[in-house]
Amino acid sequence: MVVEVKNLVKRYDKLVALDHLNLNVEEGEIFGLLGPNGSGKTTAINCILSLLKYDKGTIEIFGKPMSPDAYDIKRDIGIIMQNVAVFEELTVYENISYFCSLYIKDKSEVKRLTREAIEFVSLEDFTKFHPKKLSGGLLRRLNIACGIAHKPKLIILDEPTVAVDPQSRNKILEGIKKLNADGATIIYTSHYMEEVEQLCSRISIIDKGKVLATGTKDELKAMISLGEKITVEAYNLREEEIEELSRLANVSSIEYADNCLEIKSKKGKNNLIHVLDYLQNHEINFGKIYTQMPTLNDVFLEITGKELRD
Amino acid sequence: MFIQLYKTRIKCLLKNKESIFWSFGFPILLSIFFSMAFGNLTSQDTIDTIPIAVIKSENVNDSFIDVLNSMEITDDKKLFQVGIESKESAMELMNQGKIKGIIEYESDLTLYFNENGIEQSIIKTIADSYLQKSKTLMNIATINPDAFNQGLLEEIVQQRDFIVNGGTGQKNPDFTLIYFYSLIAMTCMFGCNWGFREMIDIQADQSAIGARINVAPTNKFKLLLSNLLAAFTMHFSSILLLFAFLNNILKVQFGDDLGLIILISIVGSLCGISFGAFVCVTFKINVKVREVMLTAVSIGGGFLAGMMNVDIKYLIATKAPIIGYINPSSLITDALYSLYYYETNERVFLNIGLLSVLTIIFVVVTFIKIRRREYASL
Numbered sequence: 001m002v003v004e005v006k007n008l009v010k011r012y013d014k015l016v017a018l019d020h021l022n023l024n025v026e027e028g029e030i031f032g033l034l035g036p037n038g039s040g041k042t043t044a045i046n047c048i049l050s051l052l053k054y055d056k057g058t059i060e061i062f063g064k065p066m067s068p069d070a071y072d073i074k075r076d077i078g079i080i081m082q083n084v085a086v087f088e089e090l091t092v093y094e095n096i097s098y099f100c101s102l103y104i105k106d107k108s109e110v111k112r113l114t115r116e117a118i119e120f121v122s123l124e125d126f127t128k129f130h131p132k133k134l135s136g137g138l139l140r141r142l143n144i145a146c147g148i149a150h151k152p153k154l155i156i157l158d159e160p161t162v163a164v165d166p167q168s169r170n171k172i173l174e175g176i177k178k179l180n181a182d183g184a185t186i187i188y189t190s191h192y193m194e195e196v197e198q199l200c201s202r203i204s205i206i207d208k209g210k211v212l213a214t215g216t217k218d219e220l221k222a223m224i225s226l227g228e229k230i231t232v233e234a235y236n237l238r239e240e241e242i243e244e245l246s247r248l249a250n251v252s253s254i255e256y257a258d259n260c261l262e263i264k265s266k267k268g269k270n271n272l273i274h275v276l277d278y279l280q281n282h283e284i285n286f287g288k289i290y291t292q293m294p295t296l297n298d299v300f301l302e303i304t305g306k307e308l309r310d
Numbered sequence: 311m312f313i314q315l316y317k318t319r320i321k322c323l324l325k326n327k328e329s330i331f332w333s334f335g336f337p338i339l340l341s342i343f344f345s346m347a348f349g350n351l352t353s354q355d356t357i358d359t360i361p362i363a364v365i366k367s368e369n370v371n372d373s374f375i376d377v378l379n380s381m382e383i384t385d386d387k388k389l390f391q392v393g394i395e396s397k398e399s400a401m402e403l404m405n406q407g408k409i410k411g412i413i414e415y416e417s418d419l420t421l422y423f424n425e426n427g428i429e430q431s432i433i434k435t436i437a438d439s440y441l442q443k444s445k446t447l448m449n450i451a452t453i454n455p456d457a458f459n460q461g462l463l464e465e466i467v468q469q470r471d472f473i474v475n476g477g478t479g480q481k482n483p484d485f486t487l488i489y490f491y492s493l494i495a496m497t498c499m500f501g502c503n504w505g506f507r508e509m510i511d512i513q514a515d516q517s518a519i520g521a522r523i524n525v526a527p528t529n530k531f532k533l534l535l536s537n538l539l540a541a542f543t544m545h546f547s548s549i550l551l552l553f554a555f556l557n558n559i560l561k562v563q564f565g566d567d568l569g570l571i572i573l574i575s576i577v578g579s580l581c582g583i584s585f586g587a588f589v590c591v592t593f594k595i596n597v598k599v600r601e602v603m604l605t606a607v608s609i610g611g612g613f614l615a616g617m618m619n620v621d622i623k624y625l626i627a628t629k630a631p632i633i634g635y636i637n638p639s640s641l642i643t644d645a646l647y648s649l650y651y652y653e654t655n656e657r658v659f660l661n662i663g664l665l666s667v668l669t670i671i672f673v674v675v676t677f678i679k680i681r682r683r684e685y686a687s688l
Contacts, residue, residue, distance in 0.1 A: 049525050051514045052686075084518065085519045085521065087519065089323075101315070103527060103528075
């Protein structure tokens with residue numbers, strides 16, 4: 001186990017930010033911490049890193065208790081914060097080199113690792129630039145390079161793609177996969193379910209400081225009753241037809257507005273075929289049809305009754 | 311590693327244009343301004359014997375001429391070179407620039423000047439003083455003639471020296487120096503901005519950079535020491551540059567003890583830096599508010615030390631001396647002035663001692679505050 005958090009409780013006066021939180025991160029995985037803003041993701045990370053005091057619970061990293069003085073543990077951790085944390089006065093190269101030198105004593109090793117980190121985030125053309133001259137996406141890449149230059153075994157990324165353009169986002173996500181492929185264990189926090197779904201091998205859904213569910217994305221989706229969403233472009237549907245459609249097998253809810261029929265079905269086989277049969281048999285004109293498998297947002301919605309981005 | 315951290319930090323600070331301006335540029339600009347304002351007052355050799363003319367008249371008595379002739383700048387240097395002239399020739403001499411002013415003694419004293427300056431101010435002050443004392447004597451003679459038998463005359467005509475005892479006979483008291491010394495004091499206190507910045511950058515609850523640094527496997531106090539040493543290097547360089555500029559370009563006097571000047575600068579710089587660190591860790595309020603506090607203390611302290619008006623320094627010294635003892639700017643100013651003026655260094659060491667006590671208090675409180683390694687909130 002790379003990270004083991006047991007019954008972590010963190011209070012800010014009367015507000016319980018972490019409520020008996022439990023997490024287990026295994027070696028070599030990309031572990032996602034998914035939850036809406038204010039759910040406790042960053043607080044959990046700050047406690048894991050021994051930046052924040054907590055009221056109760058235990059945290060072990062690499063099998064040892066984590067503490068502010070646990071330098072042997074810290075040496076193998078890389079952190080990419082939500083806020084860009086670089087010196088405005090230093091160039092791209094100098095920033096990466098400085099943060100790398102906090103971990104590595106050998107000067108020539110620092111140089112080598114700095115160059116590798118620059119190459120990794122594709123900032124070769126910007127080494128002499130100051131952060132102010134970089135775009136938001138490039139700045140995020142610099143932030144990542146500062147966190148991973150020393151080749152840590154555990155990398156924690158706290159919402160690294162906030163306010164990043166799609167091109168840079170893809171670059172960042174590809175980079176994270178590569179770091180993982182090179183052997184690093186990753187903890188990735190986000191409120192973007194698409195990213196977590198695309199990236200993470202295991203996910204914990206967190207809300208109000210509690211872990212609501214943990215598993216692979218398929219395991220999480222299997223936990224809910226929702227099967228698939230069928231969307232049909234249908235014209236001039238009558239009330240009784242909508243009523244009959246709602247009585248089809250496995251249909252759990254139905255909505256019709258602006259010629260768009262949305263059917264949520266429970267888990268089961270041939271849900272789409274039943275709908276198509278009905279439309280054909282009743283000679284209902286229809287246009288596009290598409291189906292969508294449940295997302296992590298649906299999982300979150302079913303567990304908490306609210307959207308991830310509420 | 312320590313040297314590497316120190317070097318990087320120096321590089322970082324060198325590129326902070328705003329801090330560089332306030333530490334290196336602003337004090338020099340202000341000193342140039344002061345020099346322009348008090349330029350002819352800063353040198354002790356500025357005041358030479360002033361040639362004047364007294365217009366021949368029946369009202370001019372010998373005692374008035376004697377008073378003017380008896381005034382001295384130093385033992386062998388008279389204040390006035392007095393000539394008795396007709397009004398026309400006196401005017402001609404003044405137009406030719408051979409005399410600085412004319413005194414006409416008719417029913418009252420009338421002064422004629424072609425220009426305004428320090429010499430004219432001195433002539434006017436002496437004339438006013440003479441008139442005031444003459445009138446006082448006449449009034450007393452009318453009311454109580456016996457008073458003269460009781461030594462009143464000697465009491466009134468006696469010239470008083472208000473200079474504090476202990477000054478060297480070789481140096482004129484030059485209060486314009488206070489402006490320059492308080493400027494140096496303010497510059498020392500500008501070190502608070504460096505100290506403040508270092509503390510912001512090293513605390514996880516103050517900045518994202520602080521959080522990243524706290525996650526690294528580097529001893530926090532080693533890092534703090536390297537950062538503060540870098541800040542001190544920068545700040546002390548700015549003080550030395552200011553000293554060099556004042557002494558070599560503006561010819562401001564500092565006394566002869568270079569070692570003590572450097573000691574005052576070192577303790578002053580440390581006091582400024584530690585004060586910034588102290589404010590940063592003690593007051594957990596908005597960063598901008600804390601920056602305003604620092605500016606208020608560094609500039610306000612300079613004001614109370616006499617940077618804008620020398621009288622303020624003496625007002626504080628007489629009415630609220632405790633403020634003088636706890637105001638680092640006052641202590642630095644006083645240490646420098648004592649070093650320049652007094653023959654002994656007791657007062658210099660007293661000021662350095664008090665500055666050191668303040669610095670130690672700031673350092674100890676800062677240390678206690680940042681000793682905790684985890685934060686209650688970020």
